[in-house]
Amino acid sequence: MALQKTIKRPIQCSGIGLHKGRKVRLVLRPAAEDTGLVFALHGQDGVRFFKPSPDAVVDTAMATTLGFGSRRLATVEHLLAAIRGLEIDNLHIEVDGDEVPIMDGSSGSFIFLLRAAGFRRQNKPRRMLTLKKPINFQQNGKWIKARPSDRLTVDYTINFDHPLVGTQRIFVDCSPENFTRQVAKARTFGFMREVEYLRRNGLALGGSLDNAVVMDEYGVINPEGLRFPDEFVRHKVLDFIGDLTVLGLPMTGDFEVHCSGHALNNAFVRYLMDNRETYLELDVSGSRLSPEEAFSPVFAPVPAWN
Ligand SMILES: [Zn+2]
Numbered sequence: 001m002a003l004q005k006t007i008k009r010p011i012q013c014s015g016i017g018l019h020k021g022r023k024v025r026l027v028l029r030p031a032a033e034d035t036g037l038v039f040a041l042h043g044q045d046g047v048r049f050f051k052p053s054p055d056a057v058v059d060t061a062m063a064t065t066l067g068f069g070s071r072r073l074a075t076v077e078h079l080l081a082a083i084r085g086l087e088i089d090n091l092h093i094e095v096d097g098d099e100v101p102i103m104d105g106s107s108g109s110f111i112f113l114l115r116a117a118g119f120r121r122q123n124k125p126r127r128m129l130t131l132k133k134p135i136n137f138q139q140n141g142k143w144i145k146a147r148p149s150d151r152l153t154v155d156y157t158i159n160f161d162h163p164l165v166g167t168q169r170i171f172v173d174c175s176p177e178n179f180t181r182q183v184a185k186a187r188t189f190g191f192m193r194e195v196e197y198l199r200r201n202g203l204a205l206g207g208s209l210d211n212a213v214v215m216d217e218y219g220v221i222n223p224e225g226l227r228f229p230d231e232f233v234r235h236k237v238l239d240f241i242g243d244l245t246v247l248g249l250p251m252t253g254d255f256e257v258h259c260s261g262h263a264l265n266n267a268f269v270r271y272l273m274d275n276r277e278t279y280l281e282l283d284v285s286g287s288r289l290s291p292e293e294a295f296s297p298v299f300a301p302v303p304a305w306n
Contacts, residue, residue: 015101077242
């Protein structure tokens, strides 16, 4: 029986936010069994606590942004991917700004941080969201197909009209080892023409060659080059896993993804949540619970740390 997992001790880092370029502090703290993932966000009226959910996603333009009342938290996906990738069930995520620090544009720094904190097994069995039946979710020639499975696997294809990218495809069986080795270090990427446009519009102020792979018409501008020849599709797998994790519970399934992005990923998890009676059930060490039972902890009042 797989038991729930949290970290051993609080750990923190600082870095700049991608959009505003300001310094942000991130603190990760252990959380009790059945807490799930809880964001602790600072604001003028002190710290408040929120749980992720598909409905909390308020923007998917460049990154996945969560909104809770007047508070915003941008670029959550690389951190959530690291948490899901390492199979951490319970965690408090405290941020003193409105963006998760971008670090090097991958999940690598968060994996390093979480592993440095160490892991603690808890006493209750893991709760996994599983699919009841296959789903084929399509929009404008892009799709996410999924079949029930007790693992998380992602078969991802991208197709960019660029000499360095073109068509790339990868299959990842997302154990913590495989996630760490194959996916976690792949960086976000963009094109020079987009960077110029974003800068002119006061966006991506923290973006630089330190936290993104940037391409001109011919190749990569970054002097260090790529970390993997197919770093682009690997990063897309990373984003997909992070975007699934806004469900608030770890999900399993065999996923085939074609040219998706944050917007389609979010439309997909919203659709699953809206049709949870049809598609989802909760697996607790082999016994299946209904979606209402599954999500009751997610909808429960949010516990603060003490
Ligand atoms: Zn990303």
